[in-house]
Amino acid sequence: MDDVCFVVFSTSLLFLLITVSFAVDSISHSQSIRDNGSTLVSSDGSFELGFFSPGYLVLLGQNKSVVWWTSLSKYAQSTMIQLLDSGNFVVRDVTDGKSLWQSFDYPSHTLLPEMKMGWDFRTGLKRGLSAWKNSEDPCPGEFTCGIEMETHAYPEVYFRKGGLKHYRSGPWNGQEFSGASALRPNPIYSFDFVYNDNEVYYMYKLRSKSVISIMVLNGTTSTRDRLTWIEAEQTWRVYASVPRDLCDRYNLCGANANCIISDSPVCRCLQGFMPKSPEKWNSTDWSLGCMRKKPLSCQESDKDRFVKFTNLKLPDATHSWVDRSMNIKECRAKCLNNCSCMAYTSLDIRAGGSGCAILFGDLLDIRKLPDAGQDLYIRMSASEIDDDGKVKTGIIVAVVIGAVFSGMLLVGYYVYRSRTKLKETEKREENLKKKGVQKEDLELPIFNMSTIARATDNFSDDMKLGEGGFGPVYRGTLADGQEIAVKRLSSSSGQGFNEFMNEIKLIAKLQHRNLVKILGCCVQEEKMLMYEYMPNRSLDFFIFDQTREELLLDWPKRFHIICGIARGLLYLHQDSRLRIIHRDLKASNVLLDDEMNPKISDFGLARILTGGDQTGGNTKRVVGTYGYMAPEYAADGLFSVKSDVFSFGILVLEIISGRRNKGFYDPDNSHNLIGNAWRLWNEGRPLELIDSWLESSCNLSEVEVLRCIEVGLLCVQHHPEDRPSMASVVIMLGSDIALAQPKQPGFFMEKKHEASPDIGNE
Numbered sequence: 162m163d164d165v166c167f168v169v170f171s172t173s174l175l176f177l178l179i180t181v182s183f184a185v186d187s188i189s190h191s192q193s194i195r196d197n198g199s200t201l202v203s204s205d206g207s208f209e210l211g212f213f214s215p216g217y218l219v220l221l222g223q224n225k226s227v228v229w230w231t232s233l234s235k236y237a238q239s240t241m242i243q244l245l246d247s248g249n250f251v252v253r254d255v256t257d258g259k260s261l262w263q264s265f266d267y268p269s270h271t272l273l274p275e276m277k278m279g280w281d282f283r284t285g286l287k288r289g290l291s292a293w294k295n296s297e298d299p300c301p302g303e304f305t306c307g308i309e310m311e312t313h314a315y316p317e318v319y320f321r322k323g324g325l326k327h328y329r330s331g332p333w334n335g336q337e338f339s340g341a342s343a344l345r346p347n348p349i350y351s352f353d354f355v356y357n358d359n360e361v362y363y364m365y366k367l368r369s370k371s372v373i374s375i376m377v378l379n380g381t382t383s384t385r386d387r388l389t390w391i392e393a394e395q396t397w398r399v400y401a402s403v404p405r406d407l408c409d410r411y412n413l414c415g416a417n418a419n420c421i422i423s424d425s426p427v428c429r430c431l432q433g434f435m436p437k438s439p440e441k442w443n444s445t446d447w448s449l450g451c452m453r454k455k456p457l458s459c460q461e462s463d464k465d466r467f468v469k470f471t472n473l474k475l476p477d478a479t480h481s482w483v484d485r486s487m488n489i490k491e492c493r494a495k496c497l498n499n500c501s502c503m504a505y506t507s508l509d510i511r512a513g514g515s516g517c518a519i520l521f522g523d524l525l526d527i528r529k530l531p532d533a534g535q536d537l538y539i540r541m542s543a544s545e546i547d548d549d550g551k552v553k554t555g556i557i558v559a560v561v562i563g564a565v566f567s568g569m570l571l572v573g574y575y576v577y578r579s580r581t582k583l584k585e586t587e588k589r590e591e592n593l594k595k596k597g598v599q600k601e602d603l604e605l606p607i608f609n610m611s612t613i614a615r616a617t618d619n620f621s622d623d624m625k626l627g628e629g630g631f632g633p634v635y636r637g638t639l640a641d642g643q644e645i646a647v648k649r650l651s652s653s654s655g656q657g658f659n660e661f662m663n664e665i666k667l668i669a670k671l672q673h674r675n676l677v678k679i680l681g682c683c684v685q686e687e688k689m690l691m692y693e694y695m696p697n698r699s700l701d702f703f704i705f706d707q708t709r710e711e712l713l714l715d716w717p718k719r720f721h722i723i724c725g726i727a728r729g730l731l732y733l734h735q736d737s738r739l740r741i742i743h744r745d746l747k748a749s750n751v752l753l754d755d756e757m758n759p760k761i762s763d764f765g766l767a768r769i770l771t772g773g774d775q776t777g778g779n780t781k782r783v784v785g786t787y788g789y790m791a792p793e794y795a796a797d798g799l800f801s802v803k804s805d806v807f808s809f810g811i812l813v814l815e816i817i818s819g820r821r822n823k824g825f826y827d828p829d830n831s832h833n834l835i836g837n838a839w840r841l842w843n844e845g846r847p848l849e850l851i852d853s854w855l856e857s858s859c860n861l862s863e864v865e866v867l868r869c870i871e872v873g874l875l876c877v878q879h880h881p882e883d884r885p886s887m888a889s890v891v892i893m894l895g896s897d898i899a900l901a902q903p904k905q906p907g908f909f910m911e912k913k914h915e916a917s918p919d920i921g922n923e
C-alpha cells in the first residue's frame with residue numbers, strides 16, 4: 162500500500178510517537194493527534210482542528226483499527242498534514258510541498274470562505290455540501306446542495322432532499338443567480354461565480370477578518386443558512402437563509418406557472434397558459450401546472466412569436482443549450498428554428514445582455530422577483546399575441562358576413578384585435594360611434610370606393626360572381642394585378658350602418674393558410690369587403706361529379722385537402738380562448754387555391770363564443786346545411802366545437818366516397834352515406850366505401866383511407882363528448898397511433914320527420 166496514505170484517527174490511542182501538546186498547525190506522517198483535547202491550530206489562529214464528541218456517536222476503532230482512509234493518485238515518500246488559515250486541511254508531499262489531498266475538496270455541511278462549491282471538469286470532482294444526518298450524526302444526510310448542469314448547459318445551484326429537487330437558485334446571469342435575490346453586494350462578503358472550460362464553481366470571500374461568516378446546510382430545517390459570528394454573544398446568528406418562502410419551494414406551481422409571493426394564492430398560470438386541471442388548481446393543488454391555451458404552430462415558424470416576461474427567476478435549465486457569443490437576436494432565431502425551444506434569454510444580463518440560453522420543454526419553477534430576476538422570452542402562438550407583443554387579454558367578438566359566391570357561400574369574418582380589456586373596447590366602440598370611423602381604428606386596409614369601382618369595371622354584370630343574402634359578389638382586379646372578390650352590402654340587406662361598423666370594428670387578422678383571406682374593406686358611402694379570389698372554386702366541384710372525370714382529385718390530393726381542412730378548423734377552434742365555431746362546414750365552403758390547398762370560407766353563420774371556457778352555445782334559430790348538422794344541433798339548437806367536428810366527419814366521408822350525405826337516414830337505407838359507412842365498417846369491409854373512380858386510380862393508400870374512414874366515423878359519433886377535438890383529429894391523421902373504436906353515428910336511429918331544421922342556407 163505504498164501509494165496509500167493512511168490518515169488514522171482514533172478515539173483512544175494510535176501509534177503515537179510524538180505527542181502534540183502545544184499549538185502547531187501540522188504533523189508529520191509519523192505523528193498523530195488523539196481526542197484528549199490536543200488540536201492543530203492554523204498559523205494565524207483562525208482555525209483549530211481536533212476531535213469532538215457529537216451526541217452519542219461512537220467512532221469505532223478502539224484497538225488501532227482503521228476507521229477512515231483515502232487513496233491518493235500520487236505516491237509520496239513522506240507526508241505531512243497541515244491546517245491552513247483558510248481552514249483547509251491538507252496532506253502534503255514533504256519533498257515538494259505539493260498538496261496530495263485537501264479537505265476543501267470534500268465539504269461536509271459547511272462552505273467556508275474561499276472554498277469552491279462546484280465542479281472541476283478536468284478531474285470530474287464535484288464539490289457539494291451535505292447536511293448532517295441529524296444533529297448528532299455528521300454522516301452525509303439526505304439534504305444536499307451543489308451546482309448541477311447537463312453537459313454544456315446552464316449551471317445552477319440545486320438543493321436536493323432524498324434526491325428530489327428542493328430548491329434551485331436559478332442560473333447565473335453574470336451578476337447573480339437569477340432566483341437568489343439575497344445574493345447581493347454586501348459589506349460582509351464578496352462572491353464569485355466562475356464558469357469556463359475547466360470548471361464551474363461558486364465561492365465567497367470575507368471582506369474583513371473581523372466579521373466572520375460561513376454557510377451551513379441545515380438538515381433539520383432543510384435550509385442553507387448564512388451564519389455570522391456574534392462576538393459579544395459568542396454565538397452564530399442566521400444572516401440569510403434559503404429557501405426563503407413558499408415560492409422558493411421547487412416547482413410549487415407546476416409547469417408554466419408563475420409564483421408571486423405577494424399574491425394569494427401565490428400560483429398563477431403564465432399569460433397565454435391555463436390550468437391543466439381547473440378543479441385541482443382551484444383547490445390549490447397546483448402540481449399539474451398549466452398548459453398552452455393555443456398550441457404552437459412550430460412547422461410554420463412564422464406563426465410563433467415570443468412574449469417578454471420581466472423580473473423572473475429563470476425556469477429550470479436542466480434542458481437547455483447555451484452559446485456565449487450569440488446576441489439576443491441570433492438567440493431568438495435559434496429558438497424559433499427549434500420546435501422544442503420554449504424560451505430564450507441572455508446568458509449574461511450585464512451591459513445590455515450578451516450570450517444566448519435557450520430552454521426546452523415545460524417551463525418549471527418560475528417565480529416573480531420584484532427587484533431581481535431577468536427577462537425571459539417565451540414562445541407563443543402568434544394568434545395569442547397582438548402587435549404590441551403583449552398577450553391578448555381582451556375579448557373578441559365575432560362578426561359574420563356572408564355572401565353567395567358562384568353558388569357557394571363566401572365569407573368574411575372579421576375579428577377585432579383586442580388590445581386591452583373589454584371595457585376599453587366598449588369605450589372605444591362608443592367613441593367610434595360618436596366620431597365616425599377613423600382609419601387607425603380599423604385593423605384592415607381600407608380601399609377607396611373608386612379603386613374598387615375601377616377593379617370591378619364599375620360593378621359590371623360581367624364581373625358579378627353571384628348574389629348573396631347580404632348583397633352581390635363581384636370579381637375584380639386591382640391595379641397591381643391582384644385578383645379579388647368583392648362583397649357589396651346592399652342597402653336592402655337589413656344591415657344598418659351601426660351593425661356594419663360594429664362588424665368592421667371587430668375585425669382581427671385571423672390568418673391561416675387554410676382560411677380564406679380578407680384583404681380589406683371599404684367604409685365610405687358604400688360598405689364592402691374584399692377577399693382573395695380563389696380561381697379553383699370549391700371542393701364540391703372536384704369530388705362529387707363523376708361525369709367530369711378530368712376534374713376528379715386523386716387520393717394524395719384528397720388526403721392533403723382533408724388534412725388542410727382539419728388544420729384550418731383547429732385554428733378556428735383554438736385560435737383564442739374564445740372559440741370560433743363555423744357552424745356551416747361543407748364541401749361547397751371549402752375553396753381551393755391554384756395549388757389545390759383548401760381554404761375554409763363562409764363564416765356567415767360562424768359564432769365566436771365569449772367567456773373563455775365556454776364550449777358551446779344554444780340557439781333558437783338552427784341554421785346550417787342539411788346533411789352536415791350534428792344531431793344535438795339540429796334537434797336542440799346546441800352548437801359547440803363538437804358540432805363542427807361532426808360536419809368535418811361528414812366531409813371526410815364525402816371526400817372518400819365521392820358521394821353527398823343526404824342528411825337524415827335510417828340504417829337500412831344504403832343510399833345514405835353515413836348509414837352505408839357505418840354498415841360497411843361493422844361488416845368489416847370499410848374500403849368498399851371508396852369512390853369507385855378513386856379506387857381505380859393509382860396512388861391510393863389503403864392505410865390512409867382506412868384511417869380517414871375511422872377518423873370520419875369517430876367525428877360523426879352520436880354523442881358530442883365521444884367525438885374527438887380537432888386537435889386530436891389532426892394528430893390522428895398525422896400519425897399511426899391506434900384509434901378508438903367508433904360508436905354509433907349521430908342520427909342513426911332518427912326518423913326523417915323527427916328533426917327538421919327550419920332553415921338551411923343552401
Ligand SMILES: *[C@@H]1O[C@H](CO)[C@@H](O)[C@H](O)[C@H]1NC(C)=O
Pocket residue numbers: 180181182195197198199
Ligand atoms: C493528550 O495525551 C497526550 C499523551 O497521551 C499528552 O501528552 C497530552 O498532554 C494530552 N493533551 C491534553 C490536552 O490533555
Ligand SMILES: *[C@@H]1O[C@H](CO)[C@@H](O)[C@H](O)[C@H]1NC(C)=O
Pocket residue numbers: 221222223224226
Ligand atoms: C479490534 O476491534 C474490532 C472490533 O472493533 C475487533 O473485531 C477486532 O478483533 C479487534 N482487533 C484486535 C487486534 O483486538
Ligand SMILES: *[C@@H]1O[C@H](CO)[C@@H](O)[C@H](O)[C@H]1NC(C)=O
Pocket residue numbers: 377378379380381382
Ligand atoms: C439547524 O437549525 C436548528 C433550528 O434552527 C438549530 O437548532 C440547529 O443548530 C441548526 N443546525 C445547524 C447545523 O446549523
Ligand SMILES: *[C@@H]1O[C@H](CO)[C@@H](O)[C@H](O)[C@H]1NC(C)=O
Pocket residue numbers: 439440443
Ligand atoms: C375556478 O375558480 C374560478 C375563479 O374563482 C372560477 O371562475 C372557475 O369556474 C373555477 N373552476 C372550476 C373548475 O372550479
Ligand SMILES: *[C@@H]1O[C@H](CO)[C@@H](O)[C@H](O)[C@H]1NC(C)=O
Pocket residue numbers: 482498499500501502521
Ligand atoms: C433542437 O434542440 C435539441 C436539443 O438541443 C436538439 O436535440 C435538436 O436536434 C434540435 N432540433 C433542431 C431542429 O435543431
